[in-house]
Amino acid sequence: MTPAVDARAHAHPAWWAFVLHRVSGLLLALFLPLHFWVLGQALNGAEAFDSWIALADQLLFRLSEWVLVLLLSLHMMGGVRLLLIEFAAWSGPRKNWIAAALGVSVATGMAFALALVS
Amino acid sequence: MNDTVAQARRWYVQRLSAMVLALCVVIHLAVMIYAVRGGLSGSEILSRTHGSWTFGIFYAVFVVACALHVPPGLNNIAVEWLHWRPARALFIARLFGVLILVTGLRAVWAVVVAP
Amino acid sequence: MNAPTSTTPPTPSTTASPTAPVDPAATLQVSVWRGDAVGQFSRYEVPRQASQTVLDVVTHIQRHLEPSLSYRFACRVGMCGSCAMTVNGIARWTCRTHVANVAGADGRLEIAPLANLPVIKDLAADMSGFFDKWASAKGVFRGTRTRHDDFAKVEPASPERAAANAGIECIGCAVCYASCDVVAWRPAFLGPAALNRAWTLVNDVRDTAQEERLRAVAGDAGCHSCHTQGSCTERCPKHIAPTAGIAGLKRLAGRAALRGTL
Numbered sequence: 001m002t003p004a005v006d007a008r009a010h011a012h013p014a015w016w017a018f019v020l021h022r023v024s025g026l027l028l029a030l031f032l033p034l035h036f037w038v039l040g041q042a043l044n045g046a047e048a049f050d051s052w053i054a055l056a057d058q059l060l061f062r063l064s065e066w067v068l069v070l071l072l073s074l075h076m077m078g079g080v081r082l083l084l085i086e087f088a089a090w091s092g093p094r095k096n097w098i099a100a101a102l103g104v105s106v107a108t109g110m111a112f113a114l115a116l117v118s
Numbered sequence: 119m120n121d122t123v124a125q126a127r128r129w130y131v132q133r134l135s136a137m138v139l140a141l142c143v144v145i146h147l148a149v150m151i152y153a154v155r156g157g158l159s160g161s162e163i164l165s166r167t168h169g170s171w172t173f174g175i176f177y178a179v180f181v182v183a184c185a186l187h188v189p190p191g192l193n194n195i196a197v198e199w200l201h202w203r204p205a206r207a208l209f210i211a212r213l214f215g216v217l218i219l220v221t222g223l224r225a226v227w228a229v230v231v232a233p
Numbered sequence: 234m235n236a237p238t239s240t241t242p243p244t245p246s247t248t249a250s251p252t253a254p255v256d257p258a259a260t261l262q263v264s265v266w267r268g269d270a271v272g273q274f275s276r277y278e279v280p281r282q283a284s285q286t287v288l289d290v291v292t293h294i295q296r297h298l299e300p301s302l303s304y305r306f307a308c309r310v311g312m313c314g315s316c317a318m319t320v321n322g323i324a325r326w327t328c329r330t331h332v333a334n335v336a337g338a339d340g341r342l343e344i345a346p347l348a349n350l351p352v353i354k355d356l357a358a359d360m361s362g363f364f365d366k367w368a369s370a371k372g373v374f375r376g377t378r379t380r381h382d383d384f385a386k387v388e389p390a391s392p393e394r395a396a397a398n399a400g401i402e403c404i405g406c407a408v409c410y411a412s413c414d415v416v417a418w419r420p421a422f423l424g425p426a427a428l429n430r431a432w433t434l435v436n437d438v439r440d441t442a443q444e445e446r447l448r449a450v451a452g453d454a455g456c457h458s459c460h461t462q463g464s465c466t467e468r469c470p471k472h473i474a475p476t477a478g479i480a481g482l483k484r485l486a487g488r489a490a491l492r493g494t495l
Contacts, residue, residue: 001270003348005417005464008322014463022460026195029188033217036181039225050161065154069147076143079136085461086133087484090477093463108147115155122452126490129457129483194460197453198418204453 014093017101021078024071031068062116066109073108077101128190135187142180167229174230181222189215261336263290265302266345269352274343275299281340287327288316291344291356304356311470314406318356319345324411326470347411349424363407366423371449372430375442385439397436400429400478402471409465409475421454425465425475428456432478435485448495451486459483 010016081097153166167173189211196207259281264274277294288306295302306316311329318327321335321343336342350358378385387394409425410416416424423431431450434440450456459479466474489495 002351002417003319003346005348005412005414006319006322009324009348009412009464009468010414012464012467014461014467018460018462022191022195025188025191029192029214032184032188033221036218036221036225040221040228069150072143072147076140080140082461083133083136083140085476086480090474090480092474093461093466093476108151111151112147112154115151118155122448122455123490123495125452125457126486126495130487130490133487194458198415 013095013098017078017081017098020074020101021082024075024078028068028071028075066113066116069112070105070109073105074101077104128193131186132190135183138179138183139187142176142183145176146180164229170230174226177226177230178223181219181226184222185215185219188218259340261290261332261340261342263294263342263344265291265294265299265356266352267302267355269354272352272355274345281332281336285332287318287320287325287330287332287335287342287344290332290342291318291327302356303354312404314404314408314470317347317406317408317411319343319347319411324348324408324468326406326408329470347407349411349413349416350407358407358411360407363410363424363426364405366427367405367430369449370423370427370431370455371442371446372427372434374434374437374440376439377441378439387438391438393436393438396478396481397433400433400473400475403429403433403473404471406470408468408470409473412464412468414462414464415458415460419453419458422458423450423455425459425479428459428482429473429475429478432475432482435482444489444494447482447486447489450482451490451495456482456486 077097078101081094081101084097085094153163192214193207193211196202196210197204200207202210261279261281263277263279265277266272267275277298279290279293279298282289288309291302291304292306295304304316304318306328307313309316309328311326314326316327317324319325320327320330324347325335327344332342344356346352346356346358350360350363353359376385403426405426407426409429413422413425415422428450431446435443435446440446452458456479459476461476461480463476466476469475486495
């Protein structure tokens with residue numbers, strides 16, 4: 001048994017970008033089949049679909065939708081950063097992209113929240 | 119050596135699908151932000167999506183890209199964090215990919231084609 | 234640490250030095266790992282001094298407090314990498330780590346052997362696995378020219394040579410390897426140093442083992458398991474970016490897999 005990497009060694013931005021990207025991906029992956037199943041309810045006709053969508057008006061549902069939009073933005077922006085690192089010319093860990101990922105996600109989250117409550 | 123090639127291909131497919139998804143996600147988020155204004159109803163969704171070839175093709179591509187993009191990620195998490203055997207992790211990850219493909223295409227069918 | 238732009242090691246005057254005055258009566262509370270895989274941290278009190286490095290602290294402990302303490306060092310001037318240890322959870326060269334930069338006002342230091350390597354005793358880690366992976370990654374030059382052939386002509390300004398130069402200064406200290414979580418999670422993962430060395434050779438136009446090398450570094454035990462956590466690049470005392478080289482290997486291996494040459 002070899003000593004593990006200490007948690008204090010994780011205190012740098014690229015590490016947190018990795019964790020955020022992996023966890024957001026995992027949550028999105030688990031959410032997807034549920035999302036598809038709800039949409040598939042439309043196969044049972046518009047009324048059945050409506051009764052499901054009526055759930056959407058509930059606060060908890062809207063909150064979880066907002067969280068998912070946030071996760072999606074974070075994962076996508078973090079993913080674009082990785083694509084740049086892997087396919088474009090090397091220019092460091094692209095910490096500006098980490099900042100952009102957070103910024104764009106906050107903005108997207110705000111836009112979606114506004115749309116939800118309007 | 120065959121394993122190595124398969125693993126390299128999995129990486130490549132995941133990155134390629136990521137590029138497709140980046141585009142799809144930007145469009146999807148924009149559409150969602152536009153669509154949820156003033157609430158969302160089933161008939162509202164269906165009125166937009168029903169019979170629309172654009173919706174159908176776009177979301178079918180989206181679903182296929184998801185089905186290709188998700189399994190390598192889940193495989194990595196299963197091996198690295200859950201310490202599953204590589205064969206088991208790959209099998210479950212692929213199963214999940216099939217689940218996404220089937221439920222996803224069914225959903226696209228439901229909102230675009232079904233009466 | 235200041236970031237040198239040249240490839241020579243930094244001279245002592247350019248390395249960060251403590252600016253706060255040092256109280257000669259102050260002591261450091263130092264926890265040092267004793268044992269191997271099984272063991273515990275032992276506490277020692279070490280007098281604090283100006284411009285003191287962590288290696289100075291370990292040496293003081295072994296000479297005056299605990300003669301049975303095992304540790305490695307050689308050059309003590311930041312050229313050999315032998316003194317690499319885990320200081321307050323982070324892999325560093327102890328000869329190049331000023332106590333003032335890591336101990337803080339409370340004077341606490343925690344010194345342990347490098348992570349991801351078996352512990353021989355106390356602060357000495359078994360480096361053989363690290364170098365075995367270097368060999369597995371085909372991190373050795375293979376050429377066909379002999380003394381009877383003309384010199385190979387390598388364009389110094391070419392992108393390949395620039396890429397090789399960016400990674401060539403690695404001295405195999407294992408700080409990157411000890412900082413990488415993928416190494417911890419996947420025992421077969423070659424790690425940043427081995428992959429970086431492979432990258433410098435992949436970019437060496439004289440080398441003739443390219444296909445074999447690419448095959449050795451591709452896949453889940455190789456470059457494709459790097460998740461760009463960037464800890465290697467963050468911690469490398471030579472300011473090498475294995476993340477960059479590994480990204481390059483991913484591209485080449487991906488292309489080869491597509492073409493069927495992998």
